[in-house]
Amino acid sequence: MTKPQIVWLRRDLRLTDQRAFVAAAEAGPVIPVYVLDDEVAKNHAYGGASRWYLHQSLEALERDLARHHSKLILRRGDAVEELCRLAEETGAETVHALRHYEPWWRKAQGALKDQLDLKLYDGNYLLPPGAVTTGSGDPYKIFTPFMKASLAVIDGFDILPEPSLSAPETWPSSESLAEWNLLPTKPDWAGGLREEWQAGTSVAMERFETFVDVVSNYDEDRNLPSIDGSSKMSPHLHFGEVSPAMLWDRMSRYTSEGARIYRSELLWRDYAQTVICQFPDYPVNSYRDGYDDGIWRNPNRGHVIAEELKAWQQGRTGYPIVDAGMRQLWHTGWMHNRVRMIAASFLIKHLLIDWREGERWFWDTLVDADYASNGVNWQWVSGTGVDSNMFVRIMAPLSQSKKFDAAAFIREWVPELAHLSDNEIHDPAGDQRGDYPAKIIGHKEARERALSAYREAKD
Ligand SMILES: Cc1cc2nc3c(=O)[nH]c(=O)nc-3n(C[C@H](O)[C@H](O)[C@H](O)COP(=O)(O)OP(=O)(O)OC[C@H]3O[C@@H](n4cnc5c(N)ncnc54)[C@H](O)[C@@H]3O)c2cc1C
Structure with missing residues (x-):
């Protein structure tokens, strides 16, 4: 009997275009396994919204595997130890997996390779990090040349169909997803997430088809x-x-x-991986010196930021576009990209709060929270990154709100202001606010404070 082949799943929960499944299926009976390892990523263990989404996504994969008379084996603990244990239980010698680049996964891949025959494949990015390099052979640090070089080598993709899977003679034991408690219960705050998201390959591709109908307007919309x-x-x-x-x-x-x-936006994901491959702790440490200590209001130096941070998190800053975005995030686990930029800039520059506070909040509340994309975008906004907006370019939330026509968006998420006209709603006068809070800080004052903090930090 051919030895069973383990497929180790992480952020690659699909059967279509999944090279690890294809290679395993060609080699023998397949045992797909997901190991919930809550320790390995330390501060970047999945946040609340991601855990909710992971539950849905694993369920969807279980349904897809059932169509192939296959199963998903669930284990909890140290991923390397669990995979070695599973190999011993089943007689498997080979583990197939897609490559992941988060520092903890790179370490785990190295450790597993020492113990089992680990076969790694590309496929979660358009190109593997390192596929394009600068003239001197170094990885790119700046997005635009990275994008141009990537576009020059991408020549279409052959999409791998779902392989047919054969089952092992006996299935190893599995934990039950329900017992992992990935879903919130007391309180159950996931109502908005349930309204917005359904997980799995087929629903994702259906959703994508509705987007394809309007993609010709994507450049503006x-x-x-x-x-x-x-x-x-x-x-x-x-x-x-x-x-x-x-x-x-x-x-x-x-x-x-x-x-x-749209195709070039997809390359931002690849770019973010390239950055964390070069700077593995990028989502935690500022790339540029001179900011870390100097510029942010620091509770260790007596600054009181807790109330303002909470107001930002809860969508009570008095800036309608920022608050609408933060409430959209809390309710649905997602925020519009333009509004992510405005809300992040507001935290960093208007409130002078360290970008890492924002990174952590997004990490906990986004269903798409991604080690590389989140870190890269926060450092882009804060002006501390390898390829960054300059700190002194301070976004004006009120004019951004007008320019990008956010009236209907604000009405949806800040119903206290729904009665105001399209013109008034971006920056309501004091007597139009009712229960809606006053501005936490004036734009001009915030701008001057940020610029002077920047000058001081630089001196
Ligand atoms: C402060 C901040 C934090 C962010 N954190 C994350 C995060 O944790 N996870 C995440 O996936 N995106 C993050 N983004 C990027 C971007 O906001 C989201 O990818 C986008 O809003 C997702 O919506 P969409 O799928 O409709 O995007 P679309 O506009 O439809 O783009 C298609 C895909 O391209 C990729 N993409 C587009 N823009 C970016 C970008 N700037 N950076 C990386 N990938 C991009 C995403 O995978 C996205 O799904 C962040 C942006 C900011 C400003």
């Missing part, structure tokens, strides 16, 4: 929070229910400017 102008593929991509190649391939049939820009 993606910036408008009041309309559904982006694909909302981020959690599906993060958990690997779809591969970026599947989306690229579908999109490559279109020549509109919207489709072209």
Whole structure:
């Protein structure tokens, strides 16, 4: 009897275009396993919204595997130890897995390789990190040249169909998903997430089809929070229910400017991996010196930030566009990209709170929370990153709100202001606010404070 082949699943919860499944299926009976390892990522263990999504995603994969008369084996604990134990129980010698680049997974992949025959495959990114390099052979640090170099080598993708899977003679034991308590119960805060998201490859691709119908407007509409102008593929991509190649391939049939820009946006994900491969602690440490200690209001130096941080988290800053975004995030586990930039900039520059506080909040509340993409984007906004907006370019939330036509978006998420006209709602006068809070700080005052903190930190 051919030895069973283990497929180790992490953020690649799909059967289509999944090289580890294809290779395992060619070699013998397949045992798919997901190990919940809550220790390995330390401060970046899955946050609340991600745990909720992971539950849905694993359930969807179980359903897909059942169509192939297969099963998902669930184990908890140290991933390397659990995989070795499973190999011993089943007589498997080979583990097939897609490559992941978070520092803890790179370490685990190295450790597992010493103990079992670990076969790693690409497939969660358009190109593996390192596939394109600068003229001097170094990995790129800046997005635009990285994107251009990547576009020059991408020549379409062959999408791998679902393989047919044969089962092992006996199935090893599995824990039950319900016992993992990934879903919140007391209180159950996930109502908004349930309304917004369904997990799994087939629902993701159905959702993508509705986006394909409007992609020709993506170049403009993606910036408008009041309309559904982006694909909302981020959690599906993060958990690997779809591969970026599947989306690229579908999109490559279109020549509109919207489709072209969509493909280049997908490369931001690849770029973020390239950055964390070079700087593994990027989501924790500022890349540029001179900010870490100097610029942020620091509780260790007597600054009181707790109330303001809470107001930002709860959507009570008195800036309608920021509050609408923060409430959208809390309710649905997702926030519009333009509004993510505005809300992040507000925390960092208007409130002078360390970007890492924002990174942590997003990590806990986003269903698409991603070690690389979150860290790279926070450092981009804060001006501390390798490729960054300059700190002194301070976003004006009120004019951003007008420019990107956010009136309907604000009405949806800040109902206290719903009675105001399109013109008034971005910056309501004092007597129009009712129960809605006053501005936590004036824009001009905040701007001057941020610029002077920057000058002091630089001196
Ligand atoms: C402060 C901040 C934090 C962020 N944190 C995350 C995060 O944790 N996880 C995450 O996936 N994205 C993050 N983003 C990037 C971006 O906001 C989301 O990818 C996007 O809003 C997801 O919605 P969508 O799928 O409709 O995007 P679309 O516009 O439809 O784009 C398609 C896909 O391209 C990728 N993409 C687009 N823009 C970016 C970008 N700037 N960086 C990385 N990938 C991008 C995403 O995978 C996205 O799903 C963050 C942005 C900011 C400003």
